[in-house]
Amino acid sequence: MSAPTTDAGTTDTAAEEGPRTARLAVLRGELGLIVTPVVLGLAFLAYWTWLGAQDLSMQATSALTTDNLVRQTREQLTITALSTVGVLIIAIPLGIGLTRPRGQRFAGPALAIANAGQAVPAYGLLVLALAVLGGVFGRANDNFLQNTLGEWLGPGLVITVISLILFAILPVLRNTMVGLQQVDQDIIEAGLGMGMTRREVLWRIEMPLAVPVMLAGVRTALVINVGMATLAFLIGGGGLGVTIRSGIQLSQNIVVLTGGVLTALLALSIDWLGGVVERVLRPKGI
Amino acid sequence: MSEPSTADTVEAGPAGMVTDRDPTDAPVMIHLDGVEKVYTPGAAPAVEKLTLDVHKGEILVLVGPSGCGKSTTLRLINRMIEPTSGRIVFDGEDVTDIDANELRRRIGYVIQRIGLFPHQTIAENVGTVPRLLGWDASRTQQRTDELLDLVGLEPGIYRDRYPKELSGGQAQRVGVARALAADPPVMLMDEPFGAVDPITRDRLQNEFLRLQAEVQKTIVFVTHDIDEAVKMGDRIAILRERSVVAQLDTPARILSYPVDEFVDDFIGSGSTLKGLHFERVSGLDIPDYPVIRRDTSREEAQRILEGSDFRWLLLLDERGRPARWLNDAHVADTSRPLHEVGPVVRAMVERNATLHDALEAMITSSAGQAVIVHRDGTYAGVVQIELLTEVIGRMRREARRHYEALEANQAADATADAAGTA
Numbered sequence: 001m002s003a004p005t006t007d008a009g010t011t012d013t014a015a016e017e018g019p020r021t022a023r024l025a026v027l028r029g030e031l032g033l034i035v036t037p038v039v040l041g042l043a044f045l046a047y048w049t050w051l052g053a054q055d056l057s058m059q060a061t062s063a064l065t066t067d068n069l070v071r072q073t074r075e076q077l078t079i080t081a082l083s084t085v086g087v088l089i090i091a092i093p094l095g096i097g098l099t100r101p102r103g104q105r106f107a108g109p110a111l112a113i114a115n116a117g118q119a120v121p122a123y124g125l126l127v128l129a130l131a132v133l134g135g136v137f138g139r140a141n142d143n144f145l146q147n148t149l150g151e152w153l154g155p156g157l158v159i160t161v162i163s164l165i166l167f168a169i170l171p172v173l174r175n176t177m178v179g180l181q182q183v184d185q186d187i188i189e190a191g192l193g194m195g196m197t198r199r200e201v202l203w204r205i206e207m208p209l210a211v212p213v214m215l216a217g218v219r220t221a222l223v224i225n226v227g228m229a230t231l232a233f234l235i236g237g238g239g240l241g242v243t244i245r246s247g248i249q250l251s252q253n254i255v256v257l258t259g260g261v262l263t264a265l266l267a268l269s270i271d272w273l274g275g276v277v278e279r280v281l282r283p284k285g286i
Numbered sequence: 287m288s289e290p291s292t293a294d295t296v297e298a299g300p301a302g303m304v305t306d307r308d309p310t311d312a313p314v315m316i317h318l319d320g321v322e323k324v325y326t327p328g329a330a331p332a333v334e335k336l337t338l339d340v341h342k343g344e345i346l347v348l349v350g351p352s353g354c355g356k357s358t359t360l361r362l363i364n365r366m367i368e369p370t371s372g373r374i375v376f377d378g379e380d381v382t383d384i385d386a387n388e389l390r391r392r393i394g395y396v397i398q399r400i401g402l403f404p405h406q407t408i409a410e411n412v413g414t415v416p417r418l419l420g421w422d423a424s425r426t427q428q429r430t431d432e433l434l435d436l437v438g439l440e441p442g443i444y445r446d447r448y449p450k451e452l453s454g455g456q457a458q459r460v461g462v463a464r465a466l467a468a469d470p471p472v473m474l475m476d477e478p479f480g481a482v483d484p485i486t487r488d489r490l491q492n493e494f495l496r497l498q499a500e501v502q503k504t505i506v507f508v509t510h511d512i513d514e515a516v517k518m519g520d521r522i523a524i525l526r527e528r529s530v531v532a533q534l535d536t537p538a539r540i541l542s543y544p545v546d547e548f549v550d551d552f553i554g555s556g557s558t559l560k561g562l563h564f565e566r567v568s569g570l571d572i573p574d575y576p577v578i579r580r581d582t583s584r585e586e587a588q589r590i591l592e593g594s595d596f597r598w599l600l601l602l603d604e605r606g607r608p609a610r611w612l613n614d615a616h617v618a619d620t621s622r623p624l625h626e627v628g629p630v631v632r633a634m635v636e637r638n639a640t641l642h643d644a645l646e647a648m649i650t651s652s653a654g655q656a657v658i659v660h661r662d663g664t665y666a667g668v669v670q671i672e673l674l675t676e677v678i679g680r681m682r683r684e685a686r687r688h689y690e691a692l693e694a695n696q697a698a699d700a701t702a703d704a705a706g707t708a
């Protein structure tokens with residue numbers, strides 16, 4: 001975002017140092033992006049090999065079937081993906097709207113609500129959602145959520161996804177707003193002054209410039225969601241939390257450990273994926 | 287300067303204006319008619335009932351203290367700000383109510399802090415308006431390269447750079463190129479060279495004047511620096527609070543005849559000196575000056591010097607170029623030939639130099655006077671301080687007479703109006 005330097009002494013360095021430091025940053029970022037998946041893959045292999053070498057009890061073996069683990073991982077990913085997409089669909093347009101001249105006065109209240117959503121403990125939110133949405137499900141028998149989505153995905157999953165959307169909306173909403181607000185007024189004025197419409201300024205100037213900040217919010221939401229998805233088992237939503245719960249119920253530490261390790265590796269992989277997306281989508285030049 | 291346009295025009299005297307074209311002869315390009323802007327209802331307007339004409343091909347500079355409403359006035363023209371009242375006429379067309387975006391694509395706009403799009407390459411930045419106008423890619427690219435060339439940036443090097451990879455001065459040039467992209471007839475420039483060091487600013491100003499000589503745009507140029515105004519403006523509007531015009535005229539006339547104390551204070555000290563930039567040596571009526579040649583005898587030289595009102599003789603070399611200054615003592619010094627005594631002439635100015643240059647030469651000359659030479663270096667005359675004093679006096683008189691004539695006209699109009707309504 002460097003504004004061009006203003007005095008003669010620094011003009012040359014501005015021209016030369018800019019690209020150099022940028023290159024370094026790219027290298028540093030890219031190195032992390034390449035090393036992380038390798039490390040994660042090795043960690044997974046190491047754990048898997050170690051686990052295979054263990055003398056497992058019958059209970060543990062029945063809990064840790066590959067089938068189970070794959071299914072739960074897939075459930076966890078489904079929850080993460082659905083809730084993140086939901087967050088994007090709601091938070092980004094809302095964030096744009098709240099930074100437009102007409103929406104600005106609602107910005108404060110909207111952020112307060114989003115803040116509250118995140119401040120409620122996740123467990124509480126899930127139970128609350130279960131109570132409220134469960135009531136809705138129970139009463140309206142031909143409810144679309146229950147009959148169609150619910151049959152397809154399971155009612156627990158739907159409620160989990162809705163709760164997670166509420167929970168993770170804040171970072172994306174806030175970052176969308178901050179990202180748009182921090183765009184230099186002069187740049188917007190230049191765009192309007194050349195005859196761009198408000199909409200053209202939004203899509204061609206403001207959004208690209210807000211993308212890095214917005215993506216940071218999206219990455220946060222992704223990580224929150226993949227972690228929180230572990231709690232979906234509480235209301236029958238599946239996921240790797242199921243394995244952890246069985247481990248606790250059966251007093252099989254190795255089962256708990258396996259559920260935990262897989263959850264952690266999944267979260268780290270998702271974070272890495274978020275990083276890749278951030279890199280790919282960040283506009284050049286900023 | 288040949289045709290005497292009005293009877294009371296002062297004889298197109300020896301002190302002709304450097305720019306002898308009268309900017310107001312050209313047709314009106316932008317006409318503001320009682321334009322007013324009130325930001326906060328109830329508060330004083332930021333621009334109060336402003337009526338102003340900008341003529342085709344001129345640079346009109348708006349200058350005034352910070353907060354006087356210069357930027358607001360500029361932004362009213364391309365309707366970045368909607369006027370509270372008044373009309374804006376653009377090339378004969380009332381544009382007060384037309385689609386603002388369409389209007390803006392016809393007006394180049396350079397804002398106070400450039401505002402390049404950081405996520406776009408220089409070429410994309412410059413191509414903004416052509417893209418909005420739906421030009422195809424190859425035409426846009428061709429135009430972009432042409433413009434980068436025009437503002438002195440090698441397209442091959444800069445085309446694909448991003449704004450952060452430019453120095454401040456380069457960014458300013460791109461800002462100007464971007465405003466010129468669709469060849470708009472009018473440019474609005476809000477302190478376009480504000481954010482660079484004085485040396486770079488000077489260079490950008492010179493380049494821009496050269497560019498303007500080529501492209502002949504109608505330009506409204508905002509600055510708070512009177513020196514920049516004097517340098518860039520064909521005419522200057524000095525604004526006071528609420529964008530009220532204190533004086534609107536050519537730089538030379540404003541410098542030699544500030545109409546009131548506000549203008550006088552604003553142009554500051556040294557305005558007379560600045561005024562000398564607007565007169566050329568070639569316009570002076572230079573009196574005869576005693577010169578001798580290499581082959582003139584000592585006795586002859588003595589006789590010429592005694593017979594003249596001047597304290598110095600000028601000795602020319604065999605090719606007719608000024609060589610040395612000689613006074614009584616030098617002429618009386620028989621120990622060496624005449625062409626070896628006396629101080630060597632160093633301070634010379636060509637005929638097309640300004641009086642400011644001449645004054646500088648005078649100050650550095652050992653004889654206290656500036657020697658004027660033709661392009662080939664041969665002697666053309668000598669300018670003395672008295673002549674400059676005279677020119678300054680004449681400039682003042684001319685400007686005063688101009689304003690007296692204006693007032694008389696207005697009084698006559700008023701009387702006529704009164705008679706008409708009676």
Ligand SMILES: Nc1ncnc2c1ncn2[C@@H]1O[C@H](COP(=O)(O)OP(=O)(O)OP(=O)(O)O)[C@@H](O)[C@H]1O
Pocket residue numbers: 325326332351352353354355356357358359510
């Ligand atoms: N958007 C706005 N809302 C309210 N008042 C404004 C607005 N923009 C400018 N003003 C006020 O209008 C007056 C003129 O402002 P303007 O920006 O035109 O001044 P300026 O002559 O360009 O000053 P500078 O040389 O500092 O750029 C100032 O008193 C300023 O505070």
Ligand SMILES: [Mg+2]
Pocket residue numbers: 356357358398476
């Ligand atoms: Mg201003």
